[in-house]
Amino acid sequence: MNCSKAQRLVQDFADGRLTDGLARELQRHVTDCSDCRVAQQRATRLQQLFALKRHEHAGAHYFDNFLDNFHRRLALETAPRPTLWERMLGALHIQNVPSLRYGFANAFGVVLACGMVLRGLISMDLGSAVARTDALNFGASQVQTAPHSQPPRIASILPRTPGPASTAGSGALIIPIAARGEPSTPRYVLDRISLSPASYEVASIHF
Amino acid sequence: MTTLMKLPGKFKLGTPKPVEAGQPVDLSLADDETLVARVQHGDASAFDFLVQRYKERLYATVYHMTSNHEDANDLVQEALIKAYKSIGSFKRESSFYTWVYRIAVNRTINHLKRRKNKNHFSLDDIDSHIQSDPDFVELMSHVTPRREVGLTELQEKLNEALQKLSEPHRAVVVMHDVQGMTHADIAKVMKCSEGTVRSRLFYARQQLQGILTDYL
Numbered sequence: 001m002n003c004s005k006a007q008r009l010v011q012d013f014a015d016g017r018l019t020d021g022l023a024r025e026l027q028r029h030v031t032d033c034s035d036c037r038v039a040q041q042r043a044t045r046l047q048q049l050f051a052l053k054r055h056e057h058a059g060a061h062y063f064d065n066f067l068d069n070f071h072r073r074l075a076l077e078t079a080p081r082p083t084l085w086e087r088m089l090g091a092l093h094i095q096n097v098p099s100l101r102y103g104f105a106n107a108f109g110v111v112l113a114c115g116m117v118l119r120g121l122i123s124m125d126l127g128s129a130v131a132r133t134d135a136l137n138f139g140a141s142q143v144q145t146a147p148h149s150q151p152p153r154i155a156s157i158l159p160r161t162p163g164p165a166s167t168a169g170s171g172a173l174i175i176p177i178a179a180r181g182e183p184s185t186p187r188y189v190l191d192r193i194s195l196s197p198a199s200y201e202v203a204s205i206h207f
Numbered sequence: 208m209t210t211l212m213k214l215p216g217k218f219k220l221g222t223p224k225p226v227e228a229g230q231p232v233d234l235s236l237a238d239d240e241t242l243v244a245r246v247q248h249g250d251a252s253a254f255d256f257l258v259q260r261y262k263e264r265l266y267a268t269v270y271h272m273t274s275n276h277e278d279a280n281d282l283v284q285e286a287l288i289k290a291y292k293s294i295g296s297f298k299r300e301s302s303f304y305t306w307v308y309r310i311a312v313n314r315t316i317n318h319l320k321r322r323k324n325k326n327h328f329s330l331d332d333i334d335s336h337i338q339s340d341p342d343f344v345e346l347m348s349h350v351t352p353r354r355e356v357g358l359t360e361l362q363e364k365l366n367e368a369l370q371k372l373s374e375p376h377r378a379v380v381v382m383h384d385v386q387g388m389t390h391a392d393i394a395k396v397m398k399c400s401e402g403t404v405r406s407r408l409f410y411a412r413q414q415l416q417g418i419l420t421d422y423l
């Protein structure tokens with residue numbers, strides 16, 4: 001028997017599962033081979049150490065309430081789960097469930113209706129703004145010819161003659177070119193534009 | 208004994224033993240098959256006898272795998288609840304004990320995987336009979352200075368070493384070396400071949416010998 005085979009068999013020997021012939025052969029080998037002898041001793045002592053585990057026991061009264069606990073946990077696990085609504089009411093400690101349910105449904109309906117109306121208004125407003133913006137992209141002439149477009153209010157915010165910068169109401173800073181020292185006819189540049197509807201109106205006039 | 212609540216699920220099993228209605232039967236003496244048949248036919252109180260019969264053996268296995276007696280108690284309860292809920296699907300291809308044992312071991316392995324590297328030991332006491340255990344007497348007869356440790360320390364070291372094994376290896380060692388189950392039974396519980404059981408056992412023991420080298 002060589003060492004490789006002997007070391008595979010030492011665990012079976014420690015378990016007492018080797019046939020008599022193999023056990024004798026192994027014993028002959030380990031008397032001559034110190035490595036295998038150590039391996040056999042370790043395997044045997046590990047098995048002896050497991051005696052500790054075999055003698056570990058829960059306390060005398062550890063299982064006294066085991067069955068009661070089992071029933072309690074089983075009852076909890078098999079009980080029907082409360083709905084989200086029931087859990088919410090439970091958390092709020094609300095007793096009069098039916099009236100609250102109707103109240104909640106009504107309130108929810110009102111909020112939903114308000115939301116829909118508001119959404120409709122917003123979409124209408126956005127629709128007209130989009131229409132105006134689209135028109136601006138095509139040029140001022142188209143804006144002027146659009147049937148629903150507002151007349152540009154630029155006249156109210158721009159000075160009649162080149163003068164100091166104006167930001168009146170529109171959010172746009174309009175700087176007369178003459179104020180920057182360039183000799184020319186009165187012209188304006190749009191220096192800054194903000195994201196308010198008024199900005200679109202300012203931009204509608206091409207300077 | 209408290210009666211269990213109504214069984215969930217449907218019960219459609221092959222050939223249960225006839226249950227004699229109205230006749231008083233001492234269920235504590237009934238075999239597992241009879242008790243299982245009664246549970247499957249709606250006599251939920253019969254399950255109590257199965258719980259009483261196997262709770263300690265299940266606990267011992269789960270405890271040796273977790274090294275924590277609170278976790279072990281919880282896991283055994285969970286395993287028994289799972290068994291009770293699924294007893295309608297128990298086909299009796301194996302014994303009830305093997306079936307419930309498999310549930311407990313699988314639950315424990317899952318628990319240990321979740322709890323990875325968060326070992327908290329709460330160890331059971333070692334009973335006084337160990338002093339007369341021939342294995343222990345033999346072990347203690349080879350006392351060397353470095354092994355002059357108390358029983359509690361030895362217990363802790365052994366549990367620590369076991370916790371260093373992977374869950375399947377630990378399960379095999381516990382079932383074979385501590386519980387004394389055969390390779391065939393372990394293979395049934397673990398749903399693997401006997402060869403796999405032997406190989407896991409060999410590898411796990413090699414690892415344990417390496418870890419516990421100072422105590423062997």
